[in-house]
Amino acid sequence: MIEFSEEDLAELDEVAQYAETxxxxxxxxxxxxxxxxxxxxxxxxxxxxxxxxxxxxxxxxxxxxxxxxxxxxxxxxxxxxxxxxxxxxxxxxxxxxxxxxxxxxxxxxxxxxxxxxxxxxxxxxxxxxxxxxxxxxxxxxxxxxxxxxxxxxxxxxxxxLAERHAKAREERRVSVTPLRDGMSELVATLPTLLAEGISDRLTEQASSIIDARNTPAPGETDPDADDAEAEPDCRTRDQIRADILCDMLLTGSPLADPTIDGDGNGTLGMIRAKVQVVVPALTLLGKDDDPENDTTTADLVGSSPIDPATARALAGAITTWERLVVHPVSGQVLFTDSYRRTASMARLLRARDRHCRFPGCRRPAIRCELDHTFDFALGGRTDVRNLCHLCQRHHSMKQFTSWGVRQLGDGVLEWTSPTGRVYIDHPPAPLVRFMPSGGGAPPDVGSGGAPPPEPAPF
CATH class of the missing domain: 1.10.10 (Arc Repressor Mutant, subunit A)
Known part of the structure; x- marks a missing residue:
């Protein structure tokens, strides 16, 4: 545990007070x-x-x-x-x-x-x-x-959004801007879902190369034992991403696209990146395509809304579903259709948190770790009320510094800094708002509905 001396904490508190003022x-x-x-x-x-x-x-x-x-x-x-x-x-x-x-x-x-x-x-x-x-x-x-x-x-x-996306999609294009020293910038203007999927896939493949390039094969102690003259791969992650993009574009055949004969899943069906999409039921049913009833959108977590047609195309290409039941007023996730194992709890928590729960951090939950708020080794239980998503950076901060956190119930976290300042972090706001049958403003989230459960002692 990294500790600050009393003098250090006093000076840090003065610095924070000045910034606050x-x-x-x-x-x-x-x-x-x-x-x-x-x-x-x-x-x-x-x-x-x-x-x-x-x-x-x-x-x-x-x-x-x-x-x-x-x-x-x-x-x-x-x-x-x-x-x-x-x-x-x-x-x-x-x-x-x-x-x-x-x-x-x-x-x-x-x-x-x-x-x-x-x-x-x-x-x-x-x-x-x-x-x-x-x-x-x-x-x-x-x-x-x-x-x-x-x-x-x-x-x-x-x-x-569906109308505007259909129009904006007509502007998709690829352009090249010459730079200095024999370099150029390749710019692709694409639907957000495809752009994020491409970027995520490049990152995953680059990470795999970085993890494997210096790992000895089974039985070897030196990865360069067979070729003492081989130069080590010292490319950065950005350089590897760029090289993979070139390899894919220059060696791939457009004939592999199943949309040519209309029998395949098309471009969306070819996505293999991890893209977390929250899709309201009304979107899947097509209810929101009517301009008079445009009350919901699908959300590409950590990025931006996506049009309903794209969300339905993605949903139609999968073989399994994860149903989430939410509170009809607050939108708080209550449970999934399967709640027996840690995997199910992880699915529920991904839907609740959607990103790292350290104040201000927006790293997507699918890139974070599930952390026991009250440490498991000290008796903390594996319960949704004692779990939250933290990215590696903030997980390490919680583990090795004086930053503390406790759960207040309903997924609300109370963080305490080394100087004693308290920061409350709420789960992301629900993406679906329900309107009363007579119209008017949405109901107050804090009124009506089931009362929040009391925080369990961990």
Whole structure:
């Protein structure tokens, strides 16, 4: 166990207190700068209206204003012009987000995430998104709140995700951008599910090569015993991923694609990467393709929503199902159709946690370890109320440092830092919201339904 001395802890506490105190002050200063940049944008807009009606003359006005600010802030006019454009967008479309940022309740990272996710909405639909998004960000890390913001934007969009995905999919393409020193950048614009699957498969194969390249064969003590002149494989993971991509693309035959004759599973059926997808029942039934009933989406865990048709195609290609029963109000996972062995408990916990449960971490649960909150060696039981997903980094922190954690029930974790600060981490919000039969706002998660179970003593 790594321990801090009393002096170290006292100094660390002072550092944390300073950071805690400075956050609101920094927020106020940053928002002040944003509002000032937006004023510069308003000046450029006003002056450009008095110029000749040509794109060039109006653009020169914006460049001139940006250069003025760039000169006093020691930056480039290109960067400043982009900052001014962003500032105008914040001021005009996201006043609630700016107010929360100015008060120190959220950070620039949160505000940037709100701006990015809100871009998908038409301008007249961003006010409702802004008000809800600002509250969603409070008390959450930027990484944790991004997927919730994306889902919120999907819910408020006047067109369904299926309609927009069908249109966006027409823009898929591959392009090459020449770089220096005989290199080029290959860019593929693809549906998110395929892009994530390709990336994950490259990572898995690269990991296998790294694990095996220096492992002696059975009976050998030196992997290079038969070839003393052989050079060791010192490629990095990124280099190996790039080499595998080239090997696959240059040696694979397009005739292997079963979609040619229409009898195979197609591109989705060829995916062998581990991609965790949460699919609501209404999506599988096709209920959400009706624009009047677009209340659910499927979720590619750790990335973004995917269109219902893709989710159904994936579901149709598998041979086994894992049914999850959830609370009808809160969406909390209650149990699976099989609850006898640790494997079943792991499935339930993957659905509940969806990512590492250390505050702020979003590494997907399928890349994490199931950890006993109260150590098994000390008497902790293998129970869903004593298990959670932790990535290797944070599992090691829990094991070898003074960071402590305990379960409060319903999957809620209470983390305590070495200086005594307490952080509460809740399971991810449910992806399905149920509306009352008469319409109106969704019911309060905290009211009605079965009471949460009492935490068991571990």
């Amino acid at each position: 400075m956050t609101p002050a920094l927020g106020a200063m940053e928002v002040g700068n944003v509002r000032n940049q937006a004023r510069a944008g308003a000046i450029a807009e006003r002056v450009s209206r008095r110029q000749a009606a040509s794109v060039r003359s109006q653009e020169m006005v914006y460049r001139s204003v940006a250069a003025e600010l760039a000169g006093v802030t020691f930056t480039t006019d290109r960067s400043m012009q982009a900052q001014i454009t962003q500032a105008v967008e914040w001021v005009e479309c996201y006043p609630a987000t700016l107010a929360a940022w100015e008060a120190g309740r959220i950070t620039r990272g949160h505000a940037t995430a709100v701006l990015r996710c809100g871009t998908a909405l038409p301008r007249d639909g961003r006010a409702e998104f802004d008000a809800a998004a600002a509250e969603l960000c409070v008390g959450q890390s930027v990484g944790r709140v991004k997927d919730r913001l994306e889902h919120l934007a999907q819910e408020l969009h006047p067109r369904t």
